[in-house]
Amino acid sequence: MIEIQRIKENRAEVIAGLKKRGLDSEKDIEKILIVDQQWRDAKTEHQETSANLNTISKEVGKLFSSGERNQAEVLKNQSVELKKQEATQKTRVEELQNQLSKAIMALPNILRPEVPSGNDAEENELIFESGSSPTKESAPKAHWDLAKEYQLIDFELGVKVTGAGFPFYRGKGAKLQRALISFFLEEASNAGYEEFSSPLMVNEESGMGTGQLPDKEGMMYHVGEDDLYLIPTAEVPLTNMYRNTLLPNDDFSIKITGHTPCFRREAGSYGKDVRGLNRLHQFEKVEIVRIEKPENVESALKEMLDHVKSLLEKLGLQYRILKLCGGDTGFAASITYDFEVYSAGQDKWLEVSSVSRFDTFQSNRLKLRYKDENKKSKLCHTLNGSALALPRIVAALLENNQSPQGIKIPEPLVPYTGFKIIN
């Protein structure tokens, strides 16, 4: 949620920031400012009436206790009218308030100046590309064939038991997955992130806090009977731990990590994009989350990017980094960097991490604040990133490390898998 203060003070900048998303927000902004003013006026008026009412009530109390019944009755009758007025004003304030917050909630985050303009993934900006794939095969196989050949993943079994997009991992496939999770968590720990194991379902308030609700309701599985949502990413529980929090000073830099399965409905996906491990309804991911004061955000972001880079390098994967253009950047983010690994068998780039800063967009919804050096409350900044999402990493490892002898496990991963090759 954009801060109303920001809209008021930097109207042009806000409109420009939204324009980069292809949004013509001028009229919406205009309306927000009008409703905001109406709300303020109504609120002031209502408060005055309340103050009057309070004064009268106290007066009545005094008269009663000093025995002046008649006088008290007169005042009581007076207050009846005022009370009606107060109720009407209150309703109006609430209406305006709702209208206002709805309008503001509907606005996506303002993009940072360095975000390139553009409509879709085609126009993302390539900012880094690493070396080449280690595979020596002239016609490398796709991971779904390799998974079958070595009995690592069983897609059909998943369809039988649950449905498409819920595969079984088995044998060395399951172990590889477990090894990757441990490896990523350990790397995050070493980088100073505190590990959490979180709930996998969240309530509606949490969905609101990080911005999945109300805008992207359809992405999450909803358990109707208990009104809970299966998390689409660990970001939701990890960030919402800090909902309604006022940090006591500005001496903080919160770094948390966690592994969770992620559940996504992925309605409307089809074709080769969903083949094999490319897009699943349930997948494992290790997430890193940071809560920072504004001064530290830039360096935190760089640190996170370096962290993800180092993971991919340790795994020996060919990868590239994209700075997403306006049209491709998510609702809540002010800037996003995507990491993609090269998948030799499919000759395709697969997204394995998305590192974003949200500025105060989430913390405003979350009411996550800190006291600055002048003891004033200010909104924290939040950032998060995948480090990393598993299935596509598995896909890339299988495809890039294949050889006639089998699939070679990258050196740093061997202590976690307990085997060096899948054959």
Add this chain to the structure above:
RNA sequence: GGAGAAUUGGCAGAGUGGUCGAUUGCGGUAGUCUUGAAAACUAUUGUACCGAGAGGUACCGGGGGUUCGAAUCCCUCAUUCUCCGCCA
């Protein structure tokens, strides 16, 4: 799932219809005293919002209601604890 008890400021804990945003203790902050510290004493110490300001409004688990007036009465939901049932 059933029965009972509870939920008050950073913590502990008073308060059952009328200057209660809330007694008190601890803690925090500032000061006095001290060479320094401790102790003692004094003062201060919640959050959000409206208002140019003076000031005002709201908040005693959440929501609703009764009343001129609610922390206090009523309804409802949530959470915690105890007992029973069930269970990894």
